[in-house]
Amino acid sequence: MVKNLVVFDFDWSFVDQDTDRWVFEVLDTKLRRKLQDRKSAGSQCMPDVVSAGNALSERGRRRRQEREHLGTTHPLPLTARPVSQRADHSDETMEDLFNAGYKKDQVLDALRQLPVHPAMKRAVTNLKNRGETTFLCLSNSNEVYIGTILEKHGLTDLFDQVITNPAKWVGDRLHIGRRLPADGPQHGCTVGCLPNMCKGDELDAWLEAHGGKGSFDKIVYVGDGGNDFCPLLRMREGDLGLVRKNFELEKRIEREGKEKGCKIDVTLWDQAWIVDEVFSKL
Ligand SMILES: [Mg+2]
Numbered sequence: 001m002v003k004n005l006v007v008f009d010f011d012w013s014f015v016d017q018d019t020d021r022w023v024f025e026v027l028d029t030k031l032r033r034k035l036q037d038r039k040s041a042g043s044q045c046m047p048d049v050v051s052a053g054n055a056l057s058e059r060g061r062r063r064r065q066e067r068e069h070l071g072t073t074h075p076l077p078l079t080a081r082p083v084s085q086r087a088d089h090s091d092e093t094m095e096d097l098f099n100a101g102y103k104k105d106q107v108l109d110a111l112r113q114l115p116v117h118p119a120m121k122r123a124v125t126n127l128k129n130r131g132e133t134t135f136l137c138l139s140n141s142n143e144v145y146i147g148t149i150l151e152k153h154g155l156t157d158l159f160d161q162v163i164t165n166p167a168k169w170v171g172d173r174l175h176i177g178r179r180l181p182a183d184g185p186q187h188g189c190t191v192g193c194l195p196n197m198c199k200g201d202e203l204d205a206w207l208e209a210h211g212g213k214g215s216f217d218k219i220v221y222v223g224d225g226g227n228d229f230c231p232l233l234r235m236r237e238g239d240l241g242l243v244r245k246n247f248e249l250e251k252r253i254e255r256e257g258k259e260k261g262c263k264i265d266v267t268l269w270d271q272a273w274i275v276d277e278v279f280s281k282l
């Protein structure tokens, strides 16, 4: 029997949403706006863009420099790592949410309202039930968001491991950290992963701890974002990228795939039933 590894990015891949945005969209428009001002106006997976027309603060300037750097093939020197990035913005906006009086239960209820497409549930459940497929989640969201959503949909046991940013409740305040803490050793990825996590390194480390690439006949990666490009470069000929159509990952593969030595097969998808169709033929 063929032994497969299926790796899922979470936002816009496993679910049709950005989990960081969702909580604020459900609960509070003003805070959703604040998150928007802190985060990218473009792809949710790239670093920040300061809103056009706003005077740039010192931090804004650093964020823009960071974005410009990541758009090139040259990595930022470790000493120039940004003070703030995606997970930090979610954490800062969680602080605002707490200060506005929102409670833990309201945040959890908001997460439980986030839909998982029935066809995606069917795709993963059927494949899992056939046996011999291991599921791994690699996400820039956080433990609490992903754990709550999976639990609500009865999918807690789907993933062998969820590799993401740490999060913990202190009373009604959710603290969201970075997978790689800002004050610890940083990854040396030159492909353009966000500072908090190199998904390629994470995939390699997970494979290393689970018998190496050779213990899987095929690795399938389901992703959409610019930061899903790096792990694809670690995969082999014959492995498969299920790449979401019209998102940043598709553009990166077009622009850089050949030059960076991307060897995998790529299938584009836009709706969950297509993932189900591909999974049914694995
Ligand atoms: Mg994503």
Ligand SMILES: [Zn+2]
Binding pocket: 189, 190, 191, 192, 193, 197, 198, 199, 200, 201, 230, 231
């Ligand atoms: Zn990387």
